Amino acid sequence: METLDTEVAIIGCGPAGLQAAIHAARKKVGVVVIGHPEKSALVKAKVENYLGIGSADGDDILRVGMEQAVGFGATVLKEDVIKLTKAEGIFIIITDNDREVRAKVLILAPGISRAKLGVKGEKEFLGRGVSYCASCDCNFFRDKRVAVVGDESVAASSALLLREYASKVYWIAKYLKVAKPMLDKVKATDIEVLSPASPAKIEGDEVVTGMELKDGRKIEVAGVFIELGAMGSAELALEIGVLPDPSGTIKVDEECRTEVAGVFACGDVTGKPWQLARAVGQGCIAGTNAARIVRGEED
Numbered sequence: 001m002e003t004l005d006t007e008v009a010i011i012g013c014g015p016a017g018l019q020a021a022i023h024a025a026r027k028k029v030g031v032v033v034i035g036h037p038e039k040s041a042l043v044k045a046k047v048e049n050y051l052g053i054g055s056a057d058g059d060d061i062l063r064v065g066m067e068q069a070v071g072f073g074a075t076v077l078k079e080d081v082i083k084l085t086k087a088e089g090i091f092i093i094i095t096d097n098d099r100e101v102r103a104k105v106l107i108l109a110p111g112i113s114r115a116k117l118g119v120k121g122e123k124e125f126l127g128r129g130v131s132y133c134a135s136c137d138c139n140f141f142r143d144k145r146v147a148v149v150g151d152e153s154v155a156a157s158s159a160l161l162l163r164e165y166a167s168k169v170y171w172i173a174k175y176l177k178v179a180k181p182m183l184d185k186v187k188a189t190d191i192e193v194l195s196p197a198s199p200a201k202i203e204g205d206e207v208v209t210g211m212e213l214k215d216g217r218k219i220e221v222a223g224v225f226i227e228l229g230a231m232g233s234a235e236l237a238l239e240i241g242v243l244p245d246p247s248g249t250i251k252v253d254e255e256c257r258t259e260v261a262g263v264f265a266c267g268d269v270t271g272k273p274w275q276l277a278r279a280v281g282q283g284c285i286a287g288t289n290a291a292r293i294v295r296g297e298e299d
C-alpha cells in the first residue's frame with residue numbers, strides 16, 4: 001500500500017473541497033484533495049445564479065477550479081475514500097486504489113447522496129430491512145442473509161464489512177465500477193457477486209424477506225443495503241466520532257468546525273441551501289482555518 005503524508009486532507013472534489021484546497025494551499029501548507037470531480041453534484045448543472053459568471057456549465061467551473069487548486073500546490077487524487085480512522089492524532093484515509101493518506105487536519109466535503117434505487121419496497125421497508133448505511137446497521141444483521149446493491153467502492157467495502165456479521169452476502173451490481181485492488185479483496189471471499197444484475201423489487205411482510213432481480217432471479221435476504229456512489233458522509237464521519245444527524249447532515253459552527261478537533265466540514269453535507277455559493281463560502285472558511293491550525297495561528 002502506498003502512503004502519502006500531508007498536512008491537510010480534503011475528502012471531496014466538488015466546489016466546497018476545491019475552494020478549501022485553494023485557500024489552504026495558498027497558505028503554503030500541504031494539501032491533498034481526494035475525490036472525483038466528475039461525481040460532484042455540480043457536474044451537470046447550468047449555473048446562472050453565481051456572482052460574476054453570467055451563465056456557466058458546472059463541469060467548466062470544476063475543471064478551472066481543479067486547475068487553480070493544483071496550480072497553488074494541492075495534489076488531487078481521483079479516488080474514493082473507503083475507510084477513515086484516527087490514530088495518535090493523525091487522520092488515516094484509505095482509498096479504493098489501495099493508498100493510505102495520513103493528515104494532521106481533515107476537511108469533509110463529500111456533498112450529499114441524492115441517489116435512491118427507486119424500486120418497489122425501498123421506501124416501504126426503510127428501517128425494516130432496507131438500510132443506506134452498512135457501518136450503522138451491520139450489527140442488526142448478525143447471522144442473517146443480506147444483499148448489497150451498488151456498482152462502486154462503497155458497495156464493495158460494505159459487502160466486505162457485512163461479511164463479518166451476516167451468514168451470507170450477495171453483492172448486486174449492474175457494472176463493477178471498482179478499482180482492481182478492491183475487487184480482488186471481494187473475490188478472495190465467499191461473497192456472491194451477481195453482476196450484471198439489477199433489483200426489480202424488495203419483498204417482505206412486516207420486514208424484508210427477499211428480493212427479485214430484473215432477470216427474474218429471486219434471493220432470500222433479511223437485509224438490503226443500498227450503497228450507491230462513494231462511501232457516504234455519514235459513514236465516513238462516524239468512523240472518527242463526528243455524528244451526523246439522521247439525514248446525514250454534519251453540524252458545523254460558523255468556523256466550519258465539527259464537534260471533533262481538527263475536523264472541518266463544508267458544502268452540501270453541512271445543510272441547506274444546497275447551492276454553489278454556500279459551498280464555496282464554507283470551503284473558503286474551512287480551508288483557511290485548517291491552514292491556520294497547521295501553521296499554529298489559532299486564536
Ligand SMILES: Cc1cc2nc3c(=O)[nH]c(=O)nc-3n(C[C@H](O)[C@H](O)[C@H](O)COP(=O)(O)OP(=O)(O)OC[C@H]3O[C@@H](n4cnc5c(N)ncnc54)[C@H](O)[C@@H]3O)c2cc1C
Nearest residue numbers: 012013014016035040041045081110111267268274275276
Ligand atoms: C442538477 C443540479 C443542478 C444544480 N444547479 C445549481 C445552480 O444552478 N446553482 C447553484 O448554486 N447550485 C446548483 N446545484 C447545487 C450545487 O451543485 C451543489 O450545491 C454543490 O455542488 C455542492 O458542492 P459540494 O462540494 O458540497 O458537493 P459536491 O459538488 O456534490 O461534491 C462532492 C464531492 O465529494 C466526493 N465524494 C463523496 N464521497 C466521497 C468519498 N467517499 N471519497 C472520495 N470522494 C467522495 C464526490 O466524488 C465529489 O467530488 C445544482 C445541483 C444539481 C444536482
